[in-house]
Amino acid sequence: MKNLNSISLKLSESGELLILDQQMLPDQENWILVRDPDHMIEIIQQLKVRGAPLIGVAAALSLALWSQKNQPQLGQFLQVSMSLRQSRPTAVNLMNALDRLNQVAEATKVSTDSILNCALEIYQEDVDLCLQMAQVGSELIQDGDSLLTHCNTGGLATVGVGTALGVITQAHSQGKKIHVYVDETRPLLQGGRLTTWELKKAGVPYTLICDNMAASLMAQNRVNRVFLGADRIALNGDFANKIGTYNLAVLCHHHKIPFYTVAPSTTIDFNCPDGASIPVEQRQADEVRGVAGSFGQVRWSPVDSQVHNPAFDVTPAHLLSGLVIDNKIITPKQIQEHGNLKQALL
Amino acid sequence: MKNLNSISLKLSESGELLILDQQMLPDQENWILVRDPDHMIEIIQQLKVRGAPLIGVAAALSLALWSQKNQPQLGQFLQVSMSLRQSRPTAVNLMNALDRLNQVAEATKVSTDSILNCALEIYQEDVDLCLQMAQVGSELIQDGDSLLTHCNTGGLATVGVGTALGVITQAHSQGKKIHVYVDETRPLLQGGRLTTWELKKAGVPYTLICDNMAASLMAQNRVNRVFLGADRIALNGDFANKIGTYNLAVLCHHHKIPFYTVAPSTTIDFNCPDGASIPVEQRQADEVRGVAGSFGQVRWSPVDSQVHNPAFDVTPAHLLSGLVIDNKIITPKQIQEHGNLKQALL
Numbered sequence: 001m002k003n004l005n006s007i008s009l010k011l012s013e014s015g016e017l018l019i020l021d022q023q024m025l026p027d028q029e030n031w032i033l034v035r036d037p038d039h040m041i042e043i044i045q046q047l048k049v050r051g052a053p054l055i056g057v058a059a060a061l062s063l064a065l066w067s068q069k070n071q072p073q074l075g076q077f078l079q080v081s082m083s084l085r086q087s088r089p090t091a092v093n094l095m096n097a098l099d100r101l102n103q104v105a106e107a108t109k110v111s112t113d114s115i116l117n118c119a120l121e122i123y124q125e126d127v128d129l130c131l132q133m134a135q136v137g138s139e140l141i142q143d144g145d146s147l148l149t150h151c152n153t154g155g156l157a158t159v160g161v162g163t164a165l166g167v168i169t170q171a172h173s174q175g176k177k178i179h180v181y182v183d184e185t186r187p188l189l190q191g192g193r194l195t196t197w198e199l200k201k202a203g204v205p206y207t208l209i210c211d212n213m214a215a216s217l218m219a220q221n222r223v224n225r226v227f228l229g230a231d232r233i234a235l236n237g238d239f240a241n242k243i244g245t246y247n248l249a250v251l252c253h254h255h256k257i258p259f260y261t262v263a264p265s266t267t268i269d270f271n272c273p274d275g276a277s278i279p280v281e282q283r284q285a286d287e288v289r290g291v292a293g294s295f296g297q298v299r300w301s302p303v304d305s306q307v308h309n310p311a312f313d314v315t316p317a318h319l320l321s322g323l324v325i326d327n328k329i330i331t332p333k334q335i336q337e338h339g340n341l342k343q344a345l346l
Numbered sequence: 347m348k349n350l351n352s353i354s355l356k357l358s359e360s361g362e363l364l365i366l367d368q369q370m371l372p373d374q375e376n377w378i379l380v381r382d383p384d385h386m387i388e389i390i391q392q393l394k395v396r397g398a399p400l401i402g403v404a405a406a407l408s409l410a411l412w413s414q415k416n417q418p419q420l421g422q423f424l425q426v427s428m429s430l431r432q433s434r435p436t437a438v439n440l441m442n443a444l445d446r447l448n449q450v451a452e453a454t455k456v457s458t459d460s461i462l463n464c465a466l467e468i469y470q471e472d473v474d475l476c477l478q479m480a481q482v483g484s485e486l487i488q489d490g491d492s493l494l495t496h497c498n499t500g501g502l503a504t505v506g507v508g509t510a511l512g513v514i515t516q517a518h519s520q521g522k523k524i525h526v527y528v529d530e531t532r533p534l535l536q537g538g539r540l541t542t543w544e545l546k547k548a549g550v551p552y553t554l555i556c557d558n559m560a561a562s563l564m565a566q567n568r569v570n571r572v573f574l575g576a577d578r579i580a581l582n583g584d585f586a587n588k589i590g591t592y593n594l595a596v597l598c599h600h601h602k603i604p605f606y607t608v609a610p611s612t613t614i615d616f617n618c619p620d621g622a623s624i625p626v627e628q629r630q631a632d633e634v635r636g637v638a639g640s641f642g643q644v645r646w647s648p649v650d651s652q653v654h655n656p657a658f659d660v661t662p663a664h665l666l667s668g669l670v671i672d673n674k675i676i677t678p679k680q681i682q683e684h685g686n687l688k689q690a691l692l
Contacts, residue, residue: 026646026647026648181654183558184532184634184647185558186530186532186556186557186558187556189646189647192634192635192646192647192651193646193647196647196648196651197648200648205652206651206652207652207653207654208634208635208647208651208652208653208654209634209653209654209655210532210533210557210589210590210634210655211532211556211557211558212529212531212532212557212558212589212590212593213589213590213654213655213656213659214593215590215592215593215596215659216589216592216593216656216659216660217654219592219659219660243556243558243559243562244556244558244559244561246561246562246565247558247560247561247562247593247597250561250596250597250600251593251596253600254596254599254600288530288538288554288555288556289538289554290641291637291644291646293644293646295636295644295645295646296642296643296644297642297644298637298639298641298642298643298644299641300372300535300538300539300637300639300641301372301530301535301538301539301542301554302372302542302543302546305538305542305546305552305554306551306552306553306554307553307554307555308527308553308554308555308559308563309555309556309559310559310562313559313561313562313565314562314565
C-alpha cells in the first residue's frame with residue numbers, strides 16, 4: 001500500500017492508519033492506531049482529529065481500509081459511511097469525501113480497490129489544493145505585514161500545508177517578514193495549543209492573545225490582514241467557521257482591514273444556498289465552564305452554570321474581502337455578478 | 347468604630363479591615379485580614395481585590411486605619427499614599443480616593459480622625475452612588491430584555507450593589523423578566539467566576555458564554571442591550587474598561603444594539619482629555635498561556651509563547667449609547683454639546 005505521511009495522519013505500507021492525537025498537543029505527540037470506522041467516529045467526536053479537510057480525508061481512509069478488510073455489501077458500506085457522515089454536523093468536507101466514496105462503491109459494486117484509490121485521491125487532492133491555496137493566498141501578504149488568525153488551519157487541519165496557516169507559512173518561507181497574532185480560540189484553544197505549536201515549528205514569529213484582544217490591536221493599527229479557514233461555504237459565499245470568526249469579520253469591517261477565508265473547494269456545499277441553511281453544532285457545557293485536555297482539567301464557573309456553546313458561527317459573504325479557494329481568489333462581488341459561488345469558480 | 351459590611355469588604359468595630367479573596371471565588375469564600383497598606387498593595391496587585399470603585403475604597407480604608415495606628419507625619423503619610431496609588435495604573439477611582447485623603451491630611455495636619463472620616467465618607471458615597479446608578483440605569487431595561495455584560499461589576503467590584511451589574515439586578519428586583527449573557531472575560535475569567543456567582547446568588551437567570559460568542563448572539567437578535575463598567579473615563583467620554591469592552595462596543599455599533607457604561611463619578615479622570623491619554627496596564631504572559639486560581643492551574647500553550655496581555659482597552663465615546671453616571675444618563679452628543687463630560691454633568 002502507498003505510504004502516506006502528513007504531520008497529522010500516517011498510513012503505513014501494511015495498511016495501518018495512524019492519527020496524531022491533537023488533544024495531547026502541544027505537550028505530547030501521541031499517535032492513535034485507528035481500529036475501524038467506529039473508532040474513527042469516536043476520535044472525530046472527541047476532537048482528537050479536527051480541521052474540516054483533515055476530518056474528510058481521515059474518515060474516507062478509515063472507511064476504505066475497513067472495506068478492504070471486510071469486503072462489505074453495498075448496504076453495509078453505505079450504512080457505515082452514513083455513521084461516519086453523522087459524526088460531526090457542520091464541516092462539509094466530511095460529507096463531500098464520503099459522497100465520493102459512496103458513488104465509487106455504487107458504480108463499481110463495492111470494488112474495494114477502487115474505493116481505496118478514491119480515498120488516496122482525496123488525500124492527494126488535499127495536499128495539492130493546500131499548495132495551490134498557499135501559493136495564491138501568499139500573494140496577498142506583503143513584506144512587513146502583521147497578520148491575525150483564528151483557530152488552527154495548518155498541517156493539523158489538513159493533510160497538506162494547511163489552508164489559512166499554509167498561506168501564512170508560505171509567505172514566511174518566501175522571505176517576507178511577517179508577524180502573526182494568534183487568537184487562543186476559546187473554548188477548545190486550538191489557537192493557543194495547536195497554531196502556536198505549528199508556528200513555532202515553522203519558525204514564524206507569533207504573539208498569542210485572548211480572543212477579546214483583537215479589537216484593540218486593530219484600533220491601534222497593529223493588524224494588516226486576517227486569514228482564517230472555513231468549515232462549510234454556502235453557494236452565496238456565506239461560510240461557517242470556528243466560533244469567533246464572525247466577531248473578527250465585524251471587527252475587520254469596522255476597521256477596514258482585509259479579511260480572507262482560505263479553503264479548498266471540498267469545503268463548498270453546493271446544496272446549501274446561504275449561511276442560514278448551515279447547521280451549527282452545539283457542544284457540551286463543560287467546555288465553557290472550564291478547560292480540559294492533556295494539560296489538565298479545571299472548572300472555574302459554578303458547576304450548574306447554564307452555557308451557550310456553539311462550535312461555529314456563520315459569516316455573511318459581504319464581510320469578506322475575498323475567498324481563497326484552490327488556485328483562485330473570489331470576491332463577494334464576483335459571486336454576486338455570477339449569481340453564485342459555483343458559477344464564479346468556473 | 348463604624349461597622350461596615352459589604353459582600354466584598356468588612357470593617358469591624360475594633361478596626362479590623364477584611365477583604366474577600368476574589369481569587370478563591372466561586373469555590374471558597376475566604377476573608378483576608380489586611381495588615382497594613384503594603385499588604386493591601388499586594389492584595390490589589392494579585393487581584394484578590396478588584397473592581398475600580400472597590401479598589402479605591404479598600405485602599406483609602408487601609409491608609410486611614412494605618413494612620414490611626416501609626417500617627418504618621420505628613421511626609422510619611424503622603425509616601426504611603428503614593429505607594430498605594432501606584433499599585434495599579436489604570437483605574438482612577440484609586441487615585442481619586444487617595445487624592446481626597448491627601449487633601450484632608452494636608453488641610454488638617456494629618457488629623458487621623460478626619461482622614462478616617464473621609465475614608466468612611468468615600469465608602470458611603472460608593473454605596474449611595476451604586477443605588478443611584480441602579481435606579482436610573484434600570485429604567486433603560488425593559489421587561490423581557492436579553493442583556494449582555496462583561497467582566498464583573500457587581501457587589502464584588504464596589505462596596506454597594508455594583509455599577510452595571512447593580513443596574514441589572516435592580517431591573518430583576520423590579521420584577522422585569524430578564525436574561526443575562528455573561529462573557530467569561532478572559533484571561534482572568536471575572537465573568538465566569540464572579541458574575542455567575544453573583545447572579546446565581548441574586549436569582550437572575552444567566553447564560554455563560556466565551557467572549558468570542560457574543561457576536562453571533564447579536565447577529566441572531568438575541569441581545570437587546572449591553573451594560574458594563576469603566577475603570578477610567580476621560581473628559582471627552584472615552585473610557586478604559588476590562589479588555590474585550592471595545593470589542594463589544596464595535597459589535598453593538600454594527601448590530602445597532604444599545605451599549606451603556608455604568609460608573610460612579612469617582613471613575614472620571616478630570617485631568618485626562620481623551621482615551622489616548624489613559625495608561626493601560628500590561629500583565630504577565632502566564633495569564634494568557636493558561637489559567638490559574640483557587641480552582642487549579644494549567645498551561646496549554648508553549649511555555650515560551652510570546653504574549654500580548656493588556657488588562658484594559660479603550661472605547662471611544664462615539665460608540666456609546668450613554669454613560670450612566672451617578673444619577674444621570676449622559677449621551678456622547680451631550681458631551682460634545684457641552685464641550686466635555688464635566689460640563690455635561692453640571
